[in-house]
Amino acid sequence: MSPDGVALLGFLVLFALMLLRVPVGMAMGLVGVSGYAYLSGGAPSLKLVGQTSMRTVTDYQFGVIPMFLLMGAFVSNSGVSRELFRAANTFVGHRRGGLGLATIVSCGAFAAISGSSVATAATFSTVAYPEMRRYGYPQSFSTGVIAAGGTLGAMLPPSTVLAVYGLITQQDIGKLFMAGILPGLLAMTMYMATIALICRVRPDFLPIVKKASWADRVEGLRDVWAPIVLFLFVIGGLYGGFFTPTEAGGVGAAGAFLLGLARRRLGRAEIRASLLQATRTAAAVFTVLIGALLFGYFLTITQVPQKVTEFLTGLGIGAYGVLALIMLMYLVLGCLMDAMAMIILTVPIIFPVVTTLGFDPVWFGVIIVMTVELGLIHPPVGMNVFVIKSVVQDVTFSSIFKGVLPFIATDILRLVVLIVFPIIALWLPSRM
Amino acid sequence: MAQDRPVDLKISIWLPPAHPLVPSTKEWAADIEKQSGGTIKSAIFPSEQLGKAFDHYDMARDGIADITYVNPGYQPGRFPIIAVGQIPFTFADAKKGTAALDAWYRKLAATEMKDTHFCLAFILDPGTYHGRKKVTVPEDIKGMKIRPAQSTLGQMVTMLGGTNVQASAPEARDVLERGVADGIFFPWGSMFLFGLDKVTKYHMDVPLFSAVFTYSMNKAKYDAMSPAQKKVIDDHCTTEWAVKLTSPWHDFEESGLPKMKAAAGHEVYPLTPDQLKQWKASVEPLQKAWAEAVRKTGADPDALYKDFQASVAKYQAGF
Amino acid sequence: MNRSVMDRIIDTIEAIAALFVGLVAADIFLAVFLRRFFSVQIPDSYDFGRMLLGILIFWGIAATSYRGGHITVDLVWASASRRWKRVIDVFATLVLLFVVTVQTYTLFDKVRATYQDNVLTYDLGLPTWPFFAVAWIGDVSAVVLIAIRTYRLIFHPEDLHPEGAPAR
Numbered sequence: 001m002s003p004d005g006v007a008l009l010g011f012l013v014l015f016a017l018m019l020l021r022v023p024v025g026m027a028m029g030l031v032g033v034s035g036y037a038y039l040s041g042g043a044p045s046l047k048l049v050g051q052t053s054m055r056t057v058t059d060y061q062f063g064v065i066p067m068f069l070l071m072g073a074f075v076s077n078s079g080v081s082r083e084l085f086r087a088a089n090t091f092v093g094h095r096r097g098g099l100g101l102a103t104i105v106s107c108g109a110f111a112a113i114s115g116s117s118v119a120t121a122a123t124f125s126t127v128a129y130p131e132m133r134r135y136g137y138p139q140s141f142s143t144g145v146i147a148a149g150g151t152l153g154a155m156l157p158p159s160t161v162l163a164v165y166g167l168i169t170q171q172d173i174g175k176l177f178m179a180g181i182l183p184g185l186l187a188m189t190m191y192m193a194t195i196a197l198i199c200r201v202r203p204d205f206l207p208i209v210k211k212a213s214w215a216d217r218v219e220g221l222r223d224v225w226a227p228i229v230l231f232l233f234v235i236g237g238l239y240g241g242f243f244t245p246t247e248a249g250g251v252g253a254a255g256a257f258l259l260g261l262a263r264r265r266l267g268r269a270e271i272r273a274s275l276l277q278a279t280r281t282a283a284a285v286f287t288v289l290i291g292a293l294l295f296g297y298f299l300t301i302t303q304v305p306q307k308v309t310e311f312l313t314g315l316g317i318g319a320y321g322v323l324a325l326i327m328l329m330y331l332v333l334g335c336l337m338d339a340m341a342m343i344i345l346t347v348p349i350i351f352p353v354v355t356t357l358g359f360d361p362v363w364f365g366v367i368i369v370m371t372v373e374l375g376l377i378h379p380p381v382g383m384n385v386f387v388i389k390s391v392v393q394d395v396t397f398s399s400i401f402k403g404v405l406p407f408i409a410t411d412i413l414r415l416v417v418l419i420v421f422p423i424i425a426l427w428l429p430s431r432m
Numbered sequence: 433m434a435q436d437r438p439v440d441l442k443i444s445i446w447l448p449p450a451h452p453l454v455p456s457t458k459e460w461a462a463d464i465e466k467q468s469g470g471t472i473k474s475a476i477f478p479s480e481q482l483g484k485a486f487d488h489y490d491m492a493r494d495g496i497a498d499i500t501y502v503n504p505g506y507q508p509g510r511f512p513i514i515a516v517g518q519i520p521f522t523f524a525d526a527k528k529g530t531a532a533l534d535a536w537y538r539k540l541a542a543t544e545m546k547d548t549h550f551c552l553a554f555i556l557d558p559g560t561y562h563g564r565k566k567v568t569v570p571e572d573i574k575g576m577k578i579r580p581a582q583s584t585l586g587q588m589v590t591m592l593g594g595t596n597v598q599a600s601a602p603e604a605r606d607v608l609e610r611g612v613a614d615g616i617f618f619p620w621g622s623m624f625l626f627g628l629d630k631v632t633k634y635h636m637d638v639p640l641f642s643a644v645f646t647y648s649m650n651k652a653k654y655d656a657m658s659p660a661q662k663k664v665i666d667d668h669c670t671t672e673w674a675v676k677l678t679s680p681w682h683d684f685e686e687s688g689l690p691k692m693k694a695a696a697g698h699e700v701y702p703l704t705p706d707q708l709k710q711w712k713a714s715v716e717p718l719q720k721a722w723a724e725a726v727r728k729t730g731a732d733p734d735a736l737y738k739d740f741q742a743s744v745a746k747y748q749a750g751f
Numbered sequence: 752m753n754r755s756v757m758d759r760i761i762d763t764i765e766a767i768a769a770l771f772v773g774l775v776a777a778d779i780f781l782a783v784f785l786r787r788f789f790s791v792q793i794p795d796s797y798d799f800g801r802m803l804l805g806i807l808i809f810w811g812i813a814a815t816s817y818r819g820g821h822i823t824v825d826l827v828w829a830s831a832s833r834r835w836k837r838v839i840d841v842f843a844t845l846v847l848l849f850v851v852t853v854q855t856y857t858l859f860d861k862v863r864a865t866y867q868d869n870v871l872t873y874d875l876g877l878p879t880w881p882f883f884a885v886a887w888i889g890d891v892s893a894v895v896l897i898a899i900r901t902y903r904l905i906f907h908p909e910d911l912h913p914e915g916a917p918a919r
């Protein structure tokens with residue numbers, strides 16, 4: 001069989017295995033190594049497994065992932081999400097659609113500590129959803145706003161997907177994190193504008209909550225100052241050049257731990273749970289990273305990435321035509337798999353195309369994460385929607401999608417804005 | 433030669449495609465293809481596409497790639513003999529130094545790198561100290577945080593009372609900018625390539641250190657070739673080719689010195705004979721440490737060192 | 752093997768993995784703290800950090816594999832009947848067992864090579880193979896746990912812990 005044939009067969013088997021629920025990383029590793037063995041011999045391919053596994057797990061730079069996961073776990077196990085929501089609510093709750101606004105604001109604040117959009121969506125399904133329902137918010141709007149707010153988790157730093165993108169493409173993770181800040185804030189603003197717009201079009205759609213007193217507001221802020229200070233310290237240190245990204249994660253994790261202890265929020269059980277959560281998620285991410293590397297080596301010797309680059313750049317549809325094609329592919333893949341798996345599977349193939357076309361790699365990181373996140377909330381299926389459904393059992397998929405639709409419209413608008421004005425993503429990193 | 437079985441070589445170089453070594457390796461591989469009557473074809477994989485820089489020796493040994501660019505100093509302790517080239521103030525000239533190292537190591541590779549087929553060895557164009565602080569004598573290193581270029585320099589930093597900061601070449605700018613490191617040991621031309629000229633001011637104008645590299649080949653791949661094909665490979669794995677292959681890179685690094693001298697805001701300063709003497713005296717323990725490490729492998733370090741010095745003298749590669 | 756013994760093995764392996772993630776954070780935090788405020792570099796903190804990371808990940812893979820916590824594509828599975836769900840689960844776990852067993856075998860080879868090639872740490876010149884060996888034991892635990900998972904999945908599906916839940 002020709003290398004092209006082997007590569008094609010490899011992709012088919014890979015998708016079959018993944019659909020049969022073989023873990024994504026294991027499937028990629030298995031197919032990658034088998035393909036490598038077919039083309040280059042069995043003995044080298046087995047050596048490749050041991051070498052790649054050991055090298056990946058002992059790469060200091062990759063430590064950024066478990067460290068930021070640990071920071072997020074310590075903070076959220078200190079009970080911060082509920083307090084963030086309550087504090088945000090004292091400020092914006094009394095406006096029309098106020099609980100929705102509070103959900104977006106507190107999702108954004110939580111996202112500044114958590115690295116994952118799925119985790120953010122899951123957290124606020126338990127925190128914000130019951131509150132919205134209690135005040136008579138429609139089910140579809142409540143779940144829709146959480147699905148959209150959840151995507152902030154991957155946009156605002158720290159972001160596990162952006163970190164992984166940086167590790168695969170050898171881009172500066174610190175710069176990528178900075179690049180996510182303004183687009184993330186833009187997302188928050190646009191989501192809130194969307195809610196305001198919904199309320200203007202349908203004034204009686206969302207009920208109003210009593211206005212909070214300034215005493216309540218001060219009280220609310222007193223509960224949330226600690227995680228906000230921690231975020232400013234960690235991201236400020238990264239921006240100001242005090243730490244490398246891995247160090248920022250380690251310092252953030254230690255800081256979250258010490259703050260949790262000082263505020264008596266972390267007992268033995270919470271500490272244990274945080275350590276376990278970080279370990280499990282990190283292990284899951286590293287499994288995919290190892291698998292992706294092995295699959296990547298296989299693709300390298302079939303020369304598929306070069307051929308894809310040649311094919312796409314030879315289409316004659318221009319750089320932005322190719323970009324649109326790539327984004328369309330991500331939206332389709334978004335039906336199948338989660339953000340991490342999508343990025344890891346496709347970036348080794350797509351990245352050379354993007355750099356050949358002359359796009360900025362940091363900017364593309366932001367664009368790709370936005371597109372992938374959009375894939376997680378758009379119909380017919382999406383990961384964030386699955387997660388919300390698993391927490392809010394009595395809601396239907398179509399009801400969530402109906403609620404999330406207006407936010408999808410703003411997401412697409414935001415993508416266009418970022419493609420036209422790359423400076424929104426690139427300004428902060430350029431100042432580092 | 434028309435009856436020779438076609439061979440495909442995977443050549444892995446962990447440097448980016450723009451690095452001078454990549455195009456010159458392409459020319460080298462093209463010549464191999466031509467001389468073999470088109471029976472030995474090569475594909476060059478830059479940028480760690482087949483594995484990490486640290487693993488390149490193992491990749492040749494295990495057949496993950498067929499010819500790889502190896503920095504033996506990446507794994508301290510593993511290749512003690514060739515590490516002699518890492519001792520500071522050994523080489524003053526890159527091309528002559530490459531010839532001296534290759535000619536000497538050629539007969540030793542069969543023992544030290546026995547699980548690969550040795551092709552050729554070469555050195556880095558001698559680099560020096562660059563930093564935010566001025567360093568003129570060995571005592572100046574005390575209390576400083578420095579990113580060494582190789583493990584023997586790391587030992588030197590420790591010995592002189594400084595601390596080592598580990599970072600890859602692309603990360604180097606970051607650690608200097610963030611004050612994680614105060615200074616760096618680096619070759620001249622690459623200073624500009626990695627943007628390190630933006631974060632350093634003082635540059636000691638002396639060929640302080642070098643580093644050693646090999647092109648290593650998978651044994652089975654070589655053994656399976658026809659005698660005619662083996663001869664083509666042998667003819668391209670020579671001291672002459674080692675110099676020719678690496679000359680563009682050496683020229684590139686060398687051009688960095690005048691460029692730095694001309695650059696505004698940079699101080700490039702020579703050492704007085706007395707200062708140089710202090711430096712040479714301060715690194716003597718490194719030669720002893722090298723001898724000790726070699727002795728542990730069962731080889732005779734004194735004989736090896738004498739032979740090495742003879743080669744350096746023969747090619748006029750030293751000070 | 753009876754049930755409580757299996758549960759204790761699983762708990763211990765998870766606790767060890769969790770301990771190492773804490774150690775990595777402590778190593779990084781201390782290194783940054785000492786460097787910033789006292790200009791002191793812990794010798795080999797870089798190598799220790801990355802080798803502890805390796806240990807944490809392999810031990811973590813053991814825990815994650817047992818819990819079914821890997822990243823998967825659930826599209827087909829979610830819409831399958833109970834019976835087919837189990838068939839898919841058994842198939843996926845068997846593939847997982849195979850892959851991790853192969854990985855463990857190749858890693859043993861890697862640890863042995865690290866020992867034979869005398870690879871040392873950067874500052875202190877300590878041998879690195881013991882760290883690699885501890886990481887490898889994590890991968891061995893993964894094989895054991897996945898085997899337990901496979902056994903329970905086929906013969907005692909009621910004993911299997913739900914995703915993300917503690918063992919007891």
Ligand code: NA
Binds near residue numbers: 115
């Ligand atoms: Na985040």
Ligand code: NA
Binds near residue numbers: 377379380383
């Ligand atoms: Na979708």
